[in-house]
Amino acid sequence: MTDDIKFNRAVIVGVGLIGASLALAMRERGLAAEIVGVDRDPDVIARAQKLGIIDGGETDLKKGVKGADLVVVSTPVGAVASVAAALADAVDDGALVIDVGSVKGAVAEAAKTLPERVLFVPCHPVAGTERSGPEAGFATLFQDRWCILTPLPREDAAYKQAVDKAAALWTAVGARAEIMDAAHHDLALAVTSHLPHLIAFTLVGAADDVESVAQGEVVKYSAGGFRDFTRIAASDPIMWRDVFLTNKEAVLEVLGRFSEELAVMQRAIRWGDGKTLEDAFSRVRGLRRAIVEAGQESAAPNFGRDEKGE
């Protein structure tokens, strides 16, 4: 299935970290005869072309996707609905259209308006960094990472073939493709990715407030743990604004559980309850070991499910 995956004209809509990384990974493996970038920012197109990520570029989406047999929507999640709507009458029959958004329920909702001839397969490569823009892209980003596909509820043969083709594309760039229900995806990723980012943004924000009191000491004596949080908190504000606006329900659900756990810790510290603290820390220590052993230093899609995967 993966051996003969090859496109004539692959169009990357949104040539940032993820779009550029996929373009570079495809280029390295000869998976497309031509790779074209579409971005609303002409400067991004110019930079991506100069870096050899794309062969050419266009700021007009409808013009850019003409003749494409692969369209990758790699804009922030909040823009996916408008891009999908514009693609509805612009994309060629038979073209495979995928997105890479970090939230899948909202993308499935937007895809409902698409005509049946548009073969749109929602995808989420669970791989990234805190950087953004075409300069941040690199060809090995997806190597040995999960890519979660959340197909639309369609039973026709053309769509099933499109799902297989999307999975083959991710496999060809080194990822492990997995099919999942969009709602399950959004809950799992709220735990493994969205809440950690929210905590990092909040923690670093709180430290920044203290900084004005501590006058440089937060930066000067920054310990390893805090530095790790600042890396995550340096992530793109637009991307993360969109994640929290579009995955509201799941994030609020896991945030509620987190707040309860935090209150338990607060109480244990206040009352000198060492046993509660030690038990809680021992319980979670094993999770780090499990993630490292599974070769996933970032989010793993089955986190939060039991051993049977339920």
Ligand SMILES: NC(=O)c1ccc[n+]([C@@H]2O[C@H](COP(=O)([O-])OP(=O)(O)OC[C@H]3O[C@@H](n4cnc5c(N)ncnc54)[C@H](O)[C@@H]3O)[C@@H](O)[C@H]2O)c1
């Ligand atoms: N950054 C990560 O770690 C990561 C990981 C996995 C998935 N994702 C998802 O990938 C997508 C892209 O993230 P990124 O980190 O590559 O972002 P990025 O900021 O690096 O790039 C996004 C690009 O999209 C362009 N853009 C925005 N709106 C547009 C529109 N309407 N039409 C055309 N171009 C438009 C921007 O100009 C920018 O060049 C997001 O949906 C994000 O949730 C990100």
Ligand SMILES: O=C(O)C(=O)C[C@]1(C(=O)O)C=C[C@@H](O)C=C1
């Ligand atoms: O490693 C990082 O810097 C990331 O934030 C990557 C990360 C994650 O949370 O693991 C961020 C968002 C994505 O949708 C997928 C991956």
